[in-house]
Amino acid sequence: MSTTALEPAALPTGDAAAEARYAQATQLQLTWWRFRRHKLALVSLVVVALFYGVAAFADFLAISDPHATDARRSFIPPQGIHLFDEGGFNPHVYGLKGVRDPRTFKLAYTPDPARKLPVRLFARGYSYHLFGLFETDIHLLGIEGGGRSDGIFLLGTDQLGRDLFSRMMVATRISLFIGLAGVTVSLLLGVILGGISGLYGGWVDTLIQRLIEVLRSIPTIPLWMGLAAALPNTWSVTQVYLAITVIISLIGWTELARVVRGRFLALREEDFVVAAELAGASQMRIILRHMLPSFASHVIAAVSLALPAMIVSETSLSFLGLGLRPPAISWGILLQDAQNIQVLAGAPWLLSAAVPVTVVILAFNFLGDGLRDAADPYG
Amino acid sequence: MNLLEVADLKKHFPIRAGLLRREVGQVRAVDGVSFHIAAGETLALVGESGCGKTTVSRCILRAQRATSGAIRFMPEDGRVVDLATIPKRELRPLRRHVQMIFQDPYASLNPRMMVGDIIAEPLKVNGVPAAERRARVLELLELVQLPASARTRFPHAFSGGQRQRIGIARALALNPRLVVADEPVSALDVSVQAQIINLLLDLQDRLRLSMLFVAHDLSVVRHVSDRVAVMYVGRMAEVAPTDALYRSPRHPYTEALLAAVPAPDPGRRGRRAPVAGEVADPARPPPGCAFHPRCPYAVDRCRVERPELREVEPGRWASCHRAQELSLAGVT
Structure with a gap:
C-alpha cells in the first residue's frame, strides 16, 4: 500500500492481470484466497462436506435396513469385502453359518468361507425415500443371492442383529441435522437479540447481557436433564427431536448474540457507517447495506464453531438417555449400546460410533478456525 | 447572513460512576464556542487533541447532539435552520448539504463496496437515477484526479492518498454547501499530504467550496484556510485571518502552536521551545484562563x-487579558 509517491497517475505496476484481479476481488474472493492458505481448514472443509454428503445420501449408502432386527445375526464382528477370488477380481462376502458352541450349546452365526456371495454396486435392497421425495430401493452396495440373514457387515452388528454401518449412515443424518437445526434456531435468537442489544444499547442491552450471563452460568447437564425430563413420554420421535433442538439452542444462542452485538457496537462507530448516515441513508439501509455484509463472515465463522458444540450436546444427551430415544438413530443412541462393559468386551466394534463424532467435531473446529482467520480479509 | 453561524455552542459529556451510573461530573468538551463561516470561505479549526475541535465538527454534522447553543445553517438562500435542535426527521433531507471528509482513509471507505458504488452511494440514497449517477461518478473521479477504471475496483487496491481522494469525491458527490474536513491529511505521508492539500486548493477554486478544516497543528492549514480559529480546552483562544494570525498571533497559545510548526531552516532564527506541560483536563479545567x-x-x-x-482589532478576536499589551512572535 505504499506506492504513495507514484499516485495517482500510476497505479501500482507489475503483473497487470494479477493486479486487476486483486483490485476487483470481492470480499468473497479475498476471503477464499486467505482461507485457501489454511491447509488444515481446507482439508476439514472437504471432511465436513463428505459428512453432509453422507447425511444427504444416508439411505443410499446404507446396506441393510437399519431398523430390521434379526436374532440370528447378533454380534457379528466386522467383515471386510474380499476383492479377489481365484486370481480374478470378484468382490464377495461370506455367507453366515450357524455353529453350536459345544460347551454352552448356544447357536452362534459366523461367516462361512465356503459360501461366497458376490457384492454388486447399485443393488436393490430395502425401499426408502431419497430426500424424502422419491421412493427407491437402490443402494450403493448389496449382495446377490443369499438368505434372509446374509449381508455385508462392514462394521459388524449389534445385539439385535442390526447392521452397524447402515445405522451409522442414518445416525449421521440425524446428528448432523440436529446440529444444523439447533444452530439455525440459535442464529435467529442470537442475531435478533444480539442485534437489538448492540443497536439500541441502554437498559435493553444491559437486560439482554445479564440474561446471557445467567444462562451461561447454569451448569448445562442438569439444565438439559431437567428440561428433557419435562418432555412428555407420549410425544412422538419427531416431537422429541424438535424439543431437543430447542433445548440445545437455548444455550447456544448466547455466544452468537455476543458476536453479533460486538460487531454491531464496533461497526456503529466505523467511519464508513457514519459516512452513510451523513449521506442521509435510512437506518434500514445502513444496517442491510453497510453493516450486515461486514459481519456476515464473522457470524458464519461463529456458526461453524457453534455447530460442533450442538452435535456434542445432542450426542451426550442421547448417550445419557435424555435426548433422542430409540427407535430414532443418532450417534448418541449408537453409543448408548456401548455403555455396558459386558457388551463392550464381547463386541468392541460398537464403540466405532465415537469415531465419526470425533472426526466431525475436529473438522468443524479447524474449519471454524480457518473461517475466523479469513473472515475479515481487510484486517 | 453567513453560511454557518455557531453561537455559544456547548457539549458536555456526563461522567457516570457506580452501580447506578449516577452522574458525578461533566466533561466540558465544548464550552461556549462561537464562530462563523461565510459562503466560499475556508475556516481552519486548530487545537491539540482533546481541545474539543472534533466534538465541534461532530455537532455540526449532528453525529452528536449539542448540549446547548445554536448552529445556524443556510441550506439554500433565504432559509436558515438550526442544526443543533432540528428534529431527526427534518434533518435527513438536509444531510446532503453538509458532507464530511474523514481523517482515516482506511476506515472511511466500506471495504466491501466498489469505489464507484461508494461514490454513488450518497447519490443513490438521495434518489438520483442510475444513468445520472454513472455520469456523475466519472465526473467526480476526474475531479479528484483518479482514473475512470477506479470505478470497478475495491478500496483495498488503493494507497492512502488515493483512498483520501475517493473520500473527497464521495463528500462532493451531492454538491454540498459545506464540507467538514476532519484532519483530512494527518493520517497521510508527508509527500501525499501536499498532494491532497493541492487538490483541496484546486477544488476551492473550481467549486467555490465552503469548508471547515479541522487540524491539530498549524503547519498544514496556512495554505488552505482563509481564517483560523484556535481552540483550547473547549473554548476559542483566537480567531483571525490566516496571514494576520501567522504574522502576529494575539494569544500565547497560538504563539506556542506556531513555534511547533517545523521551520524549513531550523537554524535561521532563534526558536522558542514549544509550550511545556499537558492539555488541561476538560473535566476539571483550571480556574481563570484554562491556559494559564x-x-x-x-x-x-x-x-x-x-x-x-x-x-x-477589526476581524481579529482573542481571549487573553494581555492581548493588547503582549507582542508575540509569529512566523513569516
Missing part, C-alpha cells in the same frame, strides 16, 4: 478571571 498553567506570560489576573473572546 502553561502560559509563560500568565499574571495573577489570569489565575482567577476567565478571559472572554474579545475583538482586539
